[in-house]
Amino acid sequence: MISAHPLALSLRGLRMAYGDQVVLDGIDLDLPKGQVLALLGASGSGKTTLLRLVAGLLMPTAGTVEIAGQTVAAPERGVVLPPEKRGLGMVFQDYALWPHLSVARNVAFPLEMQRLPAAERAARVTQALARVGLGDLADRRPSELSGGQQQRVAIARAIVGAPPLVLFDEPLSNLDRELREGMVEDLAALVANLELSAVYVTHDHAEALALADRIAVIHRGGIAQLASPAELIDRPASAAVAEFLRLGTLLPARCSDGEWVIKGTDIALGPGPDAAAAQVLLPERSLAPGTHGPAQLRAEVRSMQVRNTGFALSLTIAGTDLPVRLLSAHPARPGEMLALSYSPDALRWFPQAG
Amino acid sequence: MAAGTAAAGSQGSRTFLWVSVLGLLLVVALPALFIVLVAIFPRIGSGSLAAPFVHLIDTLADPDLARLGGNTLLMGAGTVSVAALLAVPLAALRALFRVPGALLWDVLMLVPFMIPPYIAALSWIMTLQPRGYMEQLTGVNLGWLLFSVPGIMILMALNTFPVVYFILSRTFETVGARYSDVGRVFGAGPWRAFARITLPLATPGIAASLLLVFAMTIEEYGTPAALGRRIGFEVLVTGIENRVSEWPIDLPGAATLSLVLVTMALAAFVLQRWLLSRRDFRIIGGKPQMIVKRPLGGWTVPVVLLFALVSSLATLIPVLAILASALCRTISGGLRPANMGLDNFAALLDAGGSGLTALGHSLALGGGTAVVAGLLGAITAYAVVKGRGRMRGFLDGLSLTPNAMPGVVVAVGIILAWNQPWLPLSPYNTPLILLLAYTCILLPQPVRYANAALSQLGDNLEAAAQVSGAGANRAFLRIVLPLIAPSILTSMILVFAVASRELVASLLVAPIGFETIAVYIWRQFDQGSVGMGMTMAFCAIVITTLIPLALIAVLRRLSRQGAPGLHPA
Structure with missing residues (x-):
């Protein structure tokens, strides 16, 4: 056959x-x-x-x-x-x-x-x-x-x-x-x-x-x-694909005067495409705790679950309600502020009309 | 096969669809149609459509109709009331309390299902009539009660109340376990929980089962014929039978009365289905729960006495009366040891005797009906459950129609349909006509069983066979049929049990000189050979219920070993 x-x-x-x-x-x-x-x-x-x-x-x-x-x-x-x-x-x-x-x-x-x-x-x-x-x-x-x-x-x-x-x-x-x-x-x-x-x-x-x-x-x-x-x-x-695969956080982004920021904040995102607005994927796997990476974010710990592979943290980017997930080797308390670093190359841009 | 709508495999059920359509038209639609036609066009028999509606209007205006219809409703309502009085308290006690000997009472309550109502009625006549067994043993004569309208209601209720008892005790159990215990957690006492939660939730079930009793009562021929005629209490069923079998024969009148009776039965049936489909709480969730029943305490003795009284009225007295009549050499000889013997059995089983012949006829017809109705029912259910298109609704409705057609109406329809003089070929006056009548009356049973079995089969079982390379017909033969076979066989055995002792249609359409079990018993009573009639009744009960019950038990065992759990999960 x-x-x-x-x-x-x-x-x-x-x-x-x-x-x-x-x-x-x-x-x-x-x-x-x-x-x-x-x-x-x-x-x-x-x-x-x-x-x-x-x-x-x-x-x-x-x-x-x-x-x-x-x-x-x-x-x-x-x-x-x-x-x-x-x-x-x-x-x-x-x-x-x-x-x-x-x-x-x-x-x-x-x-x-x-x-x-x-x-x-x-x-x-x-x-x-x-x-x-x-x-x-x-x-x-x-x-x-x-x-x-x-x-x-x-x-x-x-x-x-x-x-x-x-x-x-x-x-x-x-x-x-x-x-x-x-x-x-x-x-x-x-x-x-x-x-x-x-x-x-x-x-x-x-x-x-x-x-x-x-x-x-x-x-x-x-x-x-x-x-x-x-x-x-x-x-x-x-x-939609990124969201379905749960690859990370989708950030709404806005470009003014050639500078990309998270919408409603002044958190800079580095260089992006030629558009006025976009959704940006911040992949979970590109995030690491600490300040060793080329770019940084501050986030507040909302809750923590203990897993057999580490501590699953739920955070929100400081000053926003945008959720970020992170598997950390160390526990953290709700309310604690953490520094997260990522590489701007890892961001994925999905330009939006308007 | 239309693209985008039909899955593969619908070609296979095409054959079944047509077998089912033709079979149902012949068996169900034809008699039903002729009742309507003859009621409207009384002279259609002589090929004329003259005087339409004249007879219908005449009959509907006839005070006779009001009397028959009124009596029918009275008998139905009275029987329902007595059955409710008997069944509801017993069911509640059985479901919610620890009744000693509960299983024994359940078994005893099953016995009325095995005794055809006409045999039970005859046995009560033997017991309660003047100089009957009761007077012989106790000196008390209750003949006045037996031959009265309330007496008829009580007797029919004793025959039918187990239906309500069994449905309700299960409903009370599940509702009690699922919801009423929740009510108790939130602070209701046992009585309040029963009154506020269990009873309201069980109401549709109570109403539906009582409607079933109503339908069974107004469709019953034997009891009103045996008891009511002596006191001039005629109902629709006996009125119809009269118009067909006694001079002057009035076929259009019988057709019109049949329509009235069917309307009543249909109303009861539709109302019952509506009640159950609207809110049947029994089907919520499927997991049986451990039910902790409460002790009866000081009520134990009275409750046990109540169960004993009701079950001996419903079961023991009829059975003992049948046995006594069968064993008495002569009825006038009374209940004395010297008068007892097996002479009646020897005479009944005498080779070449009319008893043995009647027994043979009924067994052959019962078996034939089981095969025909079983196959037609299975095929129809398959076409309805797995098929597609507009035919489905039509088939479903047609296969359920006999539910609203009492035996006497089916008989009238068959007489009207197959007696038309212009028919070149007719099964009338051959045993085949009985096969048609029984199949029509009993078809809903196998349809219901096969429907239930088929809707339990996951669609993927058939799809898996097709993907594995089996065509639609082979998938049906190799996968579907073996899986629904136990259900269909069970329904065929039930069909056999009922068909082999059916009374009223047999009386009306059996060929001249052709006797079945029921016809034999009925005639023996008419001719005064009560002993022979009861001997036949005893044999009929043994052959047509005990043997089928044993077969069903064996079948259950086999199917438990063979195909346990239709959902591999």
């Missing part, structure tokens, strides 16, 4: 609307073979709709979907392949394991549909279950397994047929935090070992950053940015 085509998935001009209500519009995407694409967005952004369009569980209003070079949906040309004709693997948010079938029968189902001989089927099921570390649970019922184990069965079922593309629909959102962090690592290793091509829907940016080769940030039915994880963190395309 592994195809020679260089693109595992290609979307062109994809549009989805229910009557007047446009859910997705103008989606163009290419996913090279062997890569993982994360669709990252808030709930209601359209990311799950996009995944279901690829799966064939929904049909687009316009545009084309190609999987491994084969056109599977192009309503303008009358092509609408149902999901069973697309040869995909998919992991559902609620796992959707069939409760009346054993673990092995669940995993064998896609192979049965491909009419593989029983002997080969058994061998591949064993192999797939071993891959996810569940070799000895083949005869159990899904309901006898823990959440994490059910998750692994769902993954085994999705990869057993060696599909050209595997779809993940928020697969870890039902697990508790500790289990989720462990599963992210396991999943990343599995995806890399099998050289899977995958589309991974999530609202958790940590998951997306850890797993994906490329991330498409979905916002209001469109792609707000498509980039590698490092690029996304370093150069968010818009204030």
Whole structure:
């Protein structure tokens, strides 16, 4: 089933609307073979709709979907392949394991549909279950397994047929935090070992950053940015993307006489773009306590949470209500004033009209 | 498949959609339509649309209608009052206090569900009539009460109150645990918490279950026919039956009375659904909580006596009367050991006898109805729950219509529809007509069960099968059907139990000389062979309830092992 085509998935001009209500519009995407694409967005952004369009569980209003070079949906040309004709693997948010079938029968189902001989089927099921570390649970019922184990069965079922593309629909959102962090690592290793091509829907940016080769940030039915994880963190395309990724504080800035200041204050920000107003991202990771950096800010501690990795401080920039977060090695008391330093190169500018 | 609206897989349910549409039109819509047509056009049987509405107006102006309708409402209201008096206090006691032997009382209250009302009525006649079992044993003759309007109400209430009892004791328990305890935390005493919180919250449930009793009462044929006719108390159901079965036959009149009865039943049904959909507090939250029940203290003995009295009236006396009549060699011989024996059983089970034949007929028809209604119900529910488009509402409504069609009305509709002289082919006068009647009456049961099972299935279970390469039909066969099978089988067993002893439709549409269990029992009473009738009643109860109940228990066990928890989470 592994195809020679260089693109595992290609979307062109994809549009989805229910009557007047446009859910997705103008989606163009290419996913090279062997890569993982994360669709990252808030709930209601359209990311799950996009995944279901690829799966064939929904049909687009316009545009084309190609999987491994084969056109599977192009309503303008009358092509609408149902999901069973697309040869995909998919992991559902609620796992959707069939409760009346054993673990092995669940995993064998896609192979049965491909009419593989029983002997080969058994061998591949064993192999797939071993891959996810569940070799000895083949005869159990899904309901006898823990959440994490059910998750692994769902993954085994999705990869057993060696599909050209595997779809993940928020697969870890039902697990508790500790289990989720462990599963992210396991999943990343599995995806890399099998050289899977995958589309991974999530609202958790940590998951997306850890797993994906490329991330498409979905916002209001469109792609707000498509980039590698490092690029996304370093150069968010818009204030909305920066805000969604919680990269730091967005400061309103104003330029008068060539001097940029935080709006309503005289706190200088250094050189900026050629505009009258802008939003400026002050990335959290560029901030450090102390006065050692090239530029400084003063901020007042509002509250502190003790974490296992340090002290999470909530501060406001002195004289404003603008919130700043900082992970510090040392505790601080509410009301205390701290000096923070940053590099002006780290600021990201989003000019505004007017 | 329209782009942007339909998901893949809707082609598969297309076949089901059409099976369901055709099946429902034939089984439900046709009889219903003919009742309306004949009520409006009395001469449609001879191919004429002449004199429309004339008969309808005549019948509606007939003082007979006012009498029948008034009696029906009186009987319904009286039965509801008696049932409420019996059920509400018992349910509250059961739900909120530690009643000794609670499980035993629950089991005893289930028995009235197993005894068809006409058999219970006949057993009460045997007990209370002059020189009946009661007079033989105690010298007291309560015949005057039995053959009276209040007597009919009490008997029907004894048959129906367990419905209210079971619904209410659960409502009181959940409401009590969830909300009334909160009230107590904020300072209300137990009685105030009950009066101010539990009772108001349970009111829609009380009203809905009493409406159910009302509908069951006005649709019932056996009890008013067995008791009311002797004192000239006719209701709509018996009035309709009269017009169809006794000279001069008045089919348009029967159709018109049917419309009146359906209107009443429909009103009760709609009101009940509205009450439940508007504010059904039982469905809030799903987690069962530990309920700490209060001790009864000094009230223990009186409360236990009350439970014992009510459950023996509802259960023990009818069952013992049935057994006694079955075991007496002759009824006139009375309750003496010398008069007891198994002669009636030997005669009933005599090979080639009419009893055994009737039993065979009912079992075959019950089984056939279970299969047809079960499949049609499952397919209809699938088309309604998972399907799309305008047909859904139509199918849903049509499959629920028989809820408002009493057995006697279905029978009249079937007589009107399939007796039209211009029909080239008709199942009339064949056993097939009974299959049609039973299927129509019982269709709502499997629909309801399948609906509940299907809406519990996550949509992704089917989607996962399709993504794995199964087409819509295979996804249905391999995933959906096995998962809803236990529910559908349970509903089929219930259909079997009810269909195999249905009375009024069987009396009206059974082919000449073709007897079912209920027809046999009824005729034996008419002919004075009460012993044989009660022997058949006893066998019918054993075969049509104990065996199905055992099957359901086995099925529950199997499905618990097989498909536990439909939501893997």
